[in-house]
Amino acid sequence: MTATPQPQPSNARITLTVNGEESEVLFASYKTLLEVLREDMNLPGTKHGCELGECGACAVLLDGQPVLSCLVLGVECDGRQVETVEGLMEGNELHPLQEAFADLGGAQCGYCTPGILVTAKHLLEEVGTPSREQIREVLAGNLCRCTGYLQIFESVEEAVVRCGERKADS
Amino acid sequence: MMRLPRFEYRAPRSVQEAATMLAEEGPSGMLLAGGTDLLPNMKRRQQVPRTVIGLRGVPELRASSNGSGLRLGAGLTLNELCRDPRVEKLYPALFQAAVQVATGQLRNMATLGGNLCLDTRCNYYDQNYEWRKAIDFCMKKDGETCWVAPSSSKCLAVSSTDVAPALMALGGIVRLVAADGEREVAVKDLYQNDGIHYLTRRREEILTDVLLEPSAGWRSTYWKLRRRGSFDFPVLSVAAAAHFDGDEVTEARVVLGAVASQPLACDEASAFLVGKQLTDDVIQEAAGLASKVGRPMDNTDFLLHWRKRVIGEFTRYALRELRGEDMTEDRVRIARHQLAAVP
Amino acid sequence: MKGSEFQVVGHPRRRVDGRAKVTGKTVYADDIVMPRMVWMKLLRSPHPHAKILSIDPSRALAHPGVMLVLTGKDLTIPYGILPVSQDEHPLCQDKVRYVGDPVAAIVARDELTAFEAMDLVDVKYEPLRTFAEPEESLQHDEPRIHDYCGQGNIHKLINLQFGDMDKGFGEADEIFEDRFFYQGNNHLALEQHASVAAVDLDGKVTLWSSTQTPHYVHRALAKALEIPAAHIRVIATSNGGGFGAKSDIFHHEVCAAKAALVLGRPVKVCMTREEVFYCHRGRHPVLMEIKTGVKKTGEITAMHLKTLVDGGGYGSYGVASTFYTGALQTVTYDVPRYHFQGCRVFTNKPPCGPKRGHGTPQPRFGQEIQLDKIAERLEMDPADLRLKIVAKPNTVTANYMRIGTIGLAECIRRVVDVSDWKKRFRKLPRGRGVGIACASYLSGAGLPIYWNKMPHSGVQLKLDRSGGVTAFCGCTEIGQGSDDVLVGLVAEVLGIEPFDIRAVTADTDLTPVDLGSYSSRVTLMMGNAAIQAAENARDQIAGVIAKHLEIPRNRLVFADRRVFDAENPEHGVSFQEAVCLSEAKLGTIGAVGSYTPPPSPARYKGGGVGPSPAYSYSAAVAEVEIDEETGWISVPKIWMAHDVGRSLNPTLVRGQVEGSVYMGLGEALMEEQTFRRLPSRLSNALVHKFPSILEYKSPTTHDMCDVVTEIIEDPDPNGPFGAKEVGQGPLLPIMPAVCNAVFDAVGVRIDEVPVTPEKVLKALDLQRRGKEGRYGPEKFPDVPWPNPSVIPPPIEGGDGSAIDQPDSAKKKAKVNQP
Known part of the structure; x- marks a missing residue:
């Protein structure tokens, strides 16, 4: 029988860099990156809707790539770089994606938003001006039940414009 | 939140070390590559290894090279595969299969080897512990009966890998390494039609590479049926590859995915195509032959009768594409997206 | 201004x-972390219907890290969202009614330990006959799933007749009788329900919960915990989507509060996705029969609607839901005489409840498809037909709903215009088609869930x-x-x-x-x-x-x-x-x-469901493409016009419209909460077919259509600066618009949702064989209807009350049926 108790948890200790800050963290070794972030690093911005890789709410950037943190073992994150929604702002300034999502209705209940934002950020870094089809494809791994996605697409497109404006300003 | 069971984690640095660990651990050790298959199964308590052997620290598994043909490390992620221009240009079936797996985030994690070894799937099996308890479990895990067909003596869980049918059509070979030696097996011989023992890989072997023969003169394609444009596993797929001399087919392989516990080679249909041009009539006839092979069961999305019925239509899509027809519109309609690699 | x-x-x-x-x-509920916080898991029934013979938690309690196991005897007072359906307990008392019904709550130092201990609670059950389909519940009175109401396994029977139906149908030139089925579905809010309960500094208890209805949770906690409401604090954290899913009182909320009070430590509980499907309260599966009399010119003379509502294992909002399958049928188009019969039965499945549109999408689906059939027969353009019969502003309907403003005609005109309807309808090549449908919805229920004058x-x-x-x-x-x-x-x-x-x-x-x-x-x-x-x-x-x-x-x-x-x-x-x-x-x-909403002119018993200070209106045109070889269906585009009265924040209004279209598209094409029974000779199991977010299909970015949204502003005097609702109404026309478009594309009728390729192909096969190309229910089962309450409608000079209604009943009529 599979749910019967097994040996008491051993803890794991790793060092990882989250949003540019290196930390050492101690956690129960069965935990996924999602649990480590939320429960052991006080970063609850990353959400979960299934914990099985079926919804996209827990997406984070791991070594620069969007992945689902619910299916990454904490013990496999030693020495790696993680970026979560908490790391999108620069100081107190919103990232253009955050601004656009807030302004254009890209976030309603806000629960899928962190996963979408980090995934979209990676897209903008890789492709300066993505097409609607590219946005659609990249966000096909993030379920949203509120918006019908259209205001999300528009928010990403607006963020591209705002990124350009910020560049021009600086 | 669903939690993983407790386990011990080991991180080998080489294939040899991993193979040794696997041998040491015996049946209670399992390999972890991308984690997208094993970890959900562990959370649902379908698979509860005492020891997880993580392969991400094994650099050999991520190498690829092109001597004659192409050698792809089993540890490459599906997105790495999709971004490799050689894969997209020379082995379109593999590209199309890989690019349609799950979602972008999952393709950044899931590996070629992981998808080839993907656990078979079934609506009675891919359920939480509590759910399976409510049906008194099933043959594949903790129970006795195959609820898909209670009189069946073997498990009928469905082979749900996308890349395996594609690689079978392409005539791929895999390399399996154990502590005491290694061997090469054709992808088609990696599988057997049993939902529990679906791999001929021995427990102590590690799938390390995929080898593809040179693609000159070959065309290939992969068509996948699923409800939605992302996330979903295939519930039917058709992979087809043909070698052409002018318009005439000199060699062909048509393979069905997700309609049995292994990918099914449609030998009759493949043989029928040889020596022929892919006219409408020939395609129609071949599609009929392919349809006879598939035996979908009622354990995936969609009704089984319908899945059975559309095998012919999906085979036609594949063969029409092989003869050079522009199938983009049908692709968008069926696959709901453009099959372009994403960054 | x-x-x-x-x-x-x-x-x-x-x-x-x-x-x-x-x-x-x-901050969502599961984001809350507190010092000394412990975790709770609910042990749920593996049986669809069974007596509980015994529960022994001793092995679980002995497991290291386990602090508490609550069972039914710790919480014996029933509760329910409706005063008439106080049929739930935080933990089952003597029997379980669906797979997933909670029987014990285990609290441990961490969630994994609580999970592991679930297998150590020994529960003995005696299985009972199970009811999977409403027809079975109608046929068999025993064993009863609940014994508190009515007869057998019928939860609620409604029979309301507004006027002389013979006269109404007698005035018709044509009479249409159709049957439709609307499959149940889940809200699939992305956030799984979660709660944290803690004892305050001063000894009172606080519950943070992902709930849409903190006030009702507050009342239920006071009842179930036997604590004065003033000593309980409920804080609704931001909901990660609701859609009705979180508008009931849930087992885990009561159990968490109880556990916090027992242990003196904060207790957290978070549902898995599977458990969310067991919490459910989603769209009721509804079988419908609609008989409508129309004149040659299209006007409706009378309508008779019967609904059979599959309630699942508990009451929940079900009595209200059942009334809602009839109440708003008169608010969209002019229906001078109306007869509504509704029946809700219990089955051994998770309880259904309110989902976006609460009870209304199902009959709206039926009527909008039937109107398409009527237009076809009368050789009218279905948009023109609808324009002709739109309900009139500032009127009282046959069932005494007072309508204020109606922007529906403008919605239809606008959507016809922007979709280029006249150039597309019946003019697209075979395989492509367009369909139109309309809807109306409440801007708030006119009465509260429990009777009060506040x-x-x-x-x-x-x-x-x-x-x-x-x-x-x-x-x-x-x-x-x-x-x-x-x-x-x-x-x-x-x-x-x-x-x-x-x-x-x-x-x-x-x-x-x-x-x-x-x-x-x-x-x-x-x-x-x-x-x-x-x-x-x-x-x-x-x-x-x-x-x-x-x-x-x-x-x-x-x-x-x-x-x-x-x-x-x-x-x-x-x-x-x-x-x-x-x-x-x-x-x-x-x-x-x-x-406080204005009083309703409905004075009959049951008239408490349906009145609203204002009704919103919507019209939608959907375009579909059908592949005739496979039945594969695609919806590339939907045009939607919605009368919101006044748009307070247009960004949010558009978001609600598009979100409704999205959810409607999911219901139209793929979403369904279905169950699996194993062969009865081998097993008593009756399980949710696929309680996962992977196998319960909801549209991804690739499956979402383009949407053209038109906002119609016709300020309603009852709304704040004229505003009416927008969150639910625009969902309603999507499903019938898709079905009507399928007919325009290939000439087959799909009279149920979801519209899957299998169903389309079956209907096409029938068509190819020269038969009626249709997929849908054939018959409506016999229901032991009570005699109708007869309420003369306004055109018969009625005053809103029933004929021969005894005085006591008249008084009762004011005590609302929620």
């Missing part, structure tokens, strides 16, 4: 909680010398933007910026009661209360400032964070100064506003 004069209302704006949501700082919504404002304003209201943010509506309206009235206002919401200790985020009630009801409160505050300030500026009050303007003379805008004070002057003169400045 004219639209253009609004400073906040009508302007697209960043919602007030936008920044929190894009920074990941919004307001439905209250708003309290605190103004002080900072110049800032705090708005307190029990309204609950579920993503729809209720905080934004609250703040926007107060800002508009006081002439300040939304950023000057802080919203404190959904906290039973701090905020005045608002009944909750359900029935699309918040914008209208909370909005009116907010305006009243703000006007009250404004009046207090105006009195002081008029004197200060030495001008008449009616010349004062509150705008641009100032209070000034309309005739001499330079002459004025800042808003902050105005508050200071007022505080000096009047003392502490506070203001309240409340809202």
Whole structure:
């Protein structure tokens, strides 16, 4: 029988860099990156809707790539770089994606938003001006039940414009 | 939140070390590559290894090279595969299969080897512990009966890998390494039609590479049926590859995915195509032959009768594409997206 | 005030909680962590229907790390969202009614330990006969799933006849009889329900929960825990989507509070996705039979609707849901005589309840397809037919719903125009088609869930010398933007910026009661209360400032964070100064506003469901493409016009419309909550077919269609600045519009949802064989209907009450059926 108790948890200790800050963290070794972030690093911005890789709410950037943190073992994150929604702002300034999502209705209940934002950020870094089809494809791994996605697409497109404006300003 | 069971984690640095660990651990050790298959199964308590052997620290598994043909490390992620221009240009079936797996985030994690070894799937099996308890479990895990067909003596869980049918059509070979030696097996011989023992890989072997023969003169394609444009596993797929001399087919392989516990080679249909041009009539006839092979069961999305019925239509899509027809519109309609690699 | 004069209302704006949501700082229930917090898991029944013979938690209690196991005997008082259906317990008492029904709560130092201990609670069951389908529940009285109501396994029977039906059908030139089936489905809110309960510093208990209805949870906790409500605090955390899923009282909420009180430690519980499907309260599966009489010219003379509602294992909102399968059928088009029969049965499945549109999408689906068939037979354009029969403004319907404004005709005209309907309908090549459908929906239920004379919504404002304003209201943010509506309206009235206002919401200790985020009630009801409160505050300030500026009050303007003379805008004070002057003169400045809906003309028993201060209207055109070889169906585009009365924040209004279209598309094409029975000779199992977010299919970005949204503004006098609802109504026309488009494309009728390729192909096969190309239910089972209550409709000179209704029943009629 599979749910019967097994040996008491051993803890794991790793060092990882989250949003540019290196930390050492101690956690129960069965935990996924999602649990480590939320429960052991006080970063609850990353959400979960299934914990099985079926919804996209827990997406984070791991070594620069969007992945689902619910299916990454904490013990496999030693020495790696993680970026979560908490790391999108620069100081107190919103990232253009955050601004656009807030302004254009890209976030309603806000629960899928962190996963979408980090995934979209990676897209903008890789492709300066993505097409609607590219946005659609990249966000096909993030379920949203509120918006019908259209205001999300528009928010990403607006963020591209705002990124350009910020560049021009600086 | 669903939690993983407790386990011990080991991180080998080489294939040899991993193979040794696997041998040491015996049946209670399992390999972890991308984690997208094993970890959900562990959370649902379908698979509860005492020891997880993580392969991400094994650099050999991520190498690829092109001597004659192409050698792809089993540890490459599906997105790495999709971004490799050689894969997209020379082995379109593999590209199309890989690019349609799950979602972008999952393709950044899931590996070629992981998808080839993907656990078979079934609506009675891919359920939480509590759910399976409510049906008194099933043959594949903790129970006795195959609820898909209670009189069946073997498990009928469905082979749900996308890349395996594609690689079978392409005539791929895999390399399996154990502590005491290694061997090469054709992808088609990696599988057997049993939902529990679906791999001929021995427990102590590690799938390390995929080898593809040179693609000159070959065309290939992969068509996948699923409800939605992302996330979903295939519930039917058709992979087809043909070698052409002018318009005439000199060699062909048509393979069905997700309609049995292994990918099914449609030998009759493949043989029928040889020596022929892919006219409408020939395609129609071949599609009929392919349809006879598939035996979908009622354990995936969609009704089984319908899945059975559309095998012919999906085979036609594949063969029409092989003869050079522009199938983009049908692709968008069926696959709901453009099959372009994403960054 | 004219639209253009609004400073906040009508302007697209960043919602007030936008920044929190894009920074990941919004706190959802599962984000709460407390010192010494422990974790709870619910052990659920593996049997669909069984007696509990014994529960022995001793092995679990002996497991290291386990602190507490609660069972039914620890919580014996029943509760239920409706006063008439107090049929739930936090943990099952003597029997279980579906796979997933909770029997024990295990609290441990961490969630994994609690999970592991679940297998150590020994429960003995005696399985009972199970009921999977409503037809089975109708056929077999025994064993009863519940024994508190009616007969056998029937939960509720309704028979309401509005007028002389023989006369109505006698006036018809054609009579149409059709049967439809609407499959049940789940809300699939992305956030799984979660709660944290803790004992306060002063010994009272607080529950943070992802709930849409903190007020009702508050009441139920007081009852189930036997603690005065004043000693319980419920805080609704921001909901990660609701759609009705979180508008009931849940086992885990009561159990967490109980466990916190026993242990004196904070207790957290978070559902898995599978458990969310067991919490359910989703769309009821409904079988319908609709008989409609029409004149050659299209006018409806009479309609007879029968619904068979599959309720699942408990009452939940079901009595209301069942009434709703009939109540709004008269509000969209003119139906002079109407007969409604509704029957809800219990089955051994998770309880159904309210989902976006609550009870209304199902009969709307049926009627809109039937209208398409009527138009076909009468050789009319279905858009023209609808335009002809649109219900009239400022009228009372056959079942005594008072309709105020109706923007439906304008919705139809607009959607016909933008979709180029006239050039497409019946003119596209075979395989492609367009379909039209319309709908109406409540802007809030006219009556509360439990009978009382108090307001439905209250708003309290605190103004002080900072110049800032705090708005307190029990309204609950579920993503729809209720905080934004609250703040926007107060800002508009006081002439300040939304950023000057802080919203404190959904906290039973701090905020005045608002009944909750359900029935699309918040914008209208909370909005009116907010305006009243703000006007009250404004009046207090105006009195002081008029004197200060030495001008008449009616010349004062509150705008641009100032209070000034309309005739001499330079002459004025800042808003902050105005508050200071007022505080000096009047003392502490506070203001309240409340809202109670107007009384309904419906005086019959059952007339409490359906009345609303205002109805929203929508019209949609869907385009589909059908592949005739496979039946594969694609929906590339939907055009939608929605009459929202007044658009308070157009960004949010559009978001609600598109979100409704999205969810409607999911229901139309793929979403279904279905169950699997194993072969009865081998197993008693009756399980949810696929309680996962992977196998319960919901549309991804690739599956979503393009949407053209047209907002129609026809301000309703009952709405805040004329606003009506937008969160639910636009979902309703999507499913029938898709089905009607399928008919236009390939000439087959799919009379049920979801519309899958299998069904389309089956209908096409029939068509190819020369038979009627249709997929849908063939018959409606026999139901032991009671004699009808006969209520003469307005055209027969009725007064809203039933004929021969005894006085006691008349009085009872006012005691609402929620």
